[in-house]
Amino acid sequence: MKAKYISQAWLVILLSLSFAGTLAGVDVWLAPRIEANKLAATIDKIPDLVPGADKAASAEAVRAKYSPVPVTVGEGKFKTTYEAFWAMDKSGKPLGWVIKASGQGFADKIELLIGVDAECRTITGLSILSQKETPGLGNKIEEGNEGKPGFLTQFRHGLRADEPLTATTSTPDKGSNKIGAVSGATISSRSVCNIVNDAMSKQLRTALVDALKKGPTSRPVQKE
Amino acid sequence: MALDGPTPLERFINGILPENPTYRQVLGMCPTLAVTNGMKEAMTMAGAVAFTLICANIVTSLIRGLLKPHLRILVFTLTIAAFVTVADRVLAAFMFEMSGKLGPYIPLIIVNCIIICRCEVCAAKQGVLAATADAVGQSIGFTLGLSSIAVVREIIGNGSLFGFTIIPEAYWPRWGIMLLPPGAFITLGLLMGGFNLLSARSAKKKKAAA
Numbered sequence: 355m356k357a358k359y360i361s362q363a364w365l366v367i368l369l370s371l372s373f374a375g376t377l378a379g380v381d382v383w384l385a386p387r388i389e390a391n392k393l394a395a396t397i398d399k400i401p402d403l404v405p406g407a408d409k410a411a412s413a414e415a416v417r418a419k420y421s422p423v424p425v426t427v428g429e430g431k432f433k434t435t436y437e438a439f440w441a442m443d444k445s446g447k448p449l450g451w452v453i454k455a456s457g458q459g460f461a462d463k464i465e466l467l468i469g470v471d472a473e474c475r476t477i478t479g480l481s482i483l484s485q486k487e488t489p490g491l492g493n494k495i496e497e498g499n500e501g502k503p504g505f506l507t508q509f510r511h512g513l514r515a516d517e518p519l520t521a522t523t524s525t526p527d528k529g530s531n532k533i534g535a536v537s538g539a540t541i542s543s544r545s546v547c548n549i550v551n552d553a554m555s556k557q558l559r560t561a562l563v564d565a566l567k568k569g570p571t572s573r574p575v576q577k578e
Numbered sequence: 579m580a581l582d583g584p585t586p587l588e589r590f591i592n593g594i595l596p597e598n599p600t601y602r603q604v605l606g607m608c609p610t611l612a613v614t615n616g617m618k619e620a621m622t623m624a625g626a627v628a629f630t631l632i633c634a635n636i637v638t639s640l641i642r643g644l645l646k647p648h649l650r651i652l653v654f655t656l657t658i659a660a661f662v663t664v665a666d667r668v669l670a671a672f673m674f675e676m677s678g679k680l681g682p683y684i685p686l687i688i689v690n691c692i693i694i695c696r697c698e699v700c701a702a703k704q705g706v707l708a709a710t711a712d713a714v715g716q717s718i719g720f721t722l723g724l725s726s727i728a729v730v731r732e733i734i735g736n737g738s739l740f741g742f743t744i745i746p747e748a749y750w751p752r753w754g755i756m757l758l759p760p761g762a763f764i765t766l767g768l769l770m771g772g773f774n775l776l777s778a779r780s781a782k783k784k785k786a787a788a
Contacts, residue, residue, distance in 0.1 A: 362646055363649070365641065365649070365653065366649060366652060369641075369653060369656055370656060373656065373657070373660035376660060376664070377663055380663075380664050380667050381667065384667045384670070384671040385667075387671040387672075388667070388670045388671050388674075391670065391674035392674075395674065484678055489615060489758055490735075490754040490757045490758050491754075491758075
């Protein structure tokens with residue numbers, strides 16, 4: 355019996371092994387490149403998120419391995435680790451942070467980058483890294499950066515980072531920490547606010563302010 | 579080479595229009611509906627499908643003598659999955675932004691019926707030459723199918739082609755629905771109706787001439 359199984363399945367086994375070998379080879383060849391692409395996509399956005407930040411200097415911090423800084427917040431089930439990238443000016447002086455955060459959107463996970471100033475008091479910009487919201491409606495949460503008007507422009511007007519953001523369907527008052535939702539995409543807009551609120555916890559802000567005091571080259575020690 | 583199957587040239591020509599994957603066989607509808615809101619996306623998808631189809635057809639044709647009837651679908655799927663994974667990784671490495679836009683639709687090529695169908699209908703029965711010609715023909719047919727829908731949707735929905743604006747917003751109000759799933763169904767339905775009308779007319783003409 356056993357010999358019969360082998361005689362029937364040898365082709366499948368052989369093919370599986372050779373394909374697995376090929377795929378492993380492809381992965382060895384391409385994985386570093388894909389990782390680099392992901393990192394480059396993040397670094398590209400830093401100058402747009404923190405005013406005055408320089409791409410080359412911020413990229414240098416990543417190359418020198420002291421950026422991004424991992425910050426773990428929350429307890430138990432709610433423990434999350436955020437990556438905070440140093441946003442440097444041309445001379446290498448830290449101006450603020452770009453924090454990578456993610457959470458549930460209307461359709462799927464939304465990954466975004468939050469720019470904050472050095473004191474972690476003001477949000478200086480927001481950018482969407484990946485989202486699968488409804489095309490034509492929810493995916494408008496991506497618009498408003500690189501000088502174009504749109505939803506994300508609102509995050510450049512000095513929202514406070516130490517107070518939760520709320521999405522509203524009416525025109526938000528100035529200085530109210532409210533965001534005007536994309537019309538037809540209230541849930542997507544609210545999701546973005548919630549992801550930002552979750553990320554900008556007191557714990558994270560304190561950790562980042564401490565890290566900044568110690569200077570960019572010293573990695574903050576995280577207690578697990 | 580099997581004498582009973584169509585010749586490589588016939589296979590090639592059939593794939594483009596007479597047996598067009600989109601309009602005649604109505605296969606591979608998932609990418610046809612999902613990633614045709616822009617030409618760039620549609621062409622990348624068509625390229626990934628073409629790569630997978632050609633490679634899978636060649637491999638299947640080479641091992642066709644060894645296939646056991648009850649294991650053949652498993653072997654097809656295995657072969658297709660391997661090449662799709664290669665395509666997915668290559669896209670993520672060299673066309674990172676596009677890979678993000680296509681998202682799950684690239685891995686979904688594994689279950690694209692066009693490829694399994696071609697492995698079953700042609701590659702498992704005919705030689706490498708016929709299988710390759712068939713794969714290239716079907717790929718061109720699929721590319722035509724995708725691009726015909728993408729052109730309509732991108733121009734009407736966004737006033738652009740390959741991402742370049744060709745009609746300014748002042749002259750053409752964007753029909754947002756064309757970029758949404760209903761737009762895909764509407765476009766596909768109308769184009770398929772038109773395609774059927776044309777082929778019915780040409781069949782009539784041929785009959786009248788004969």
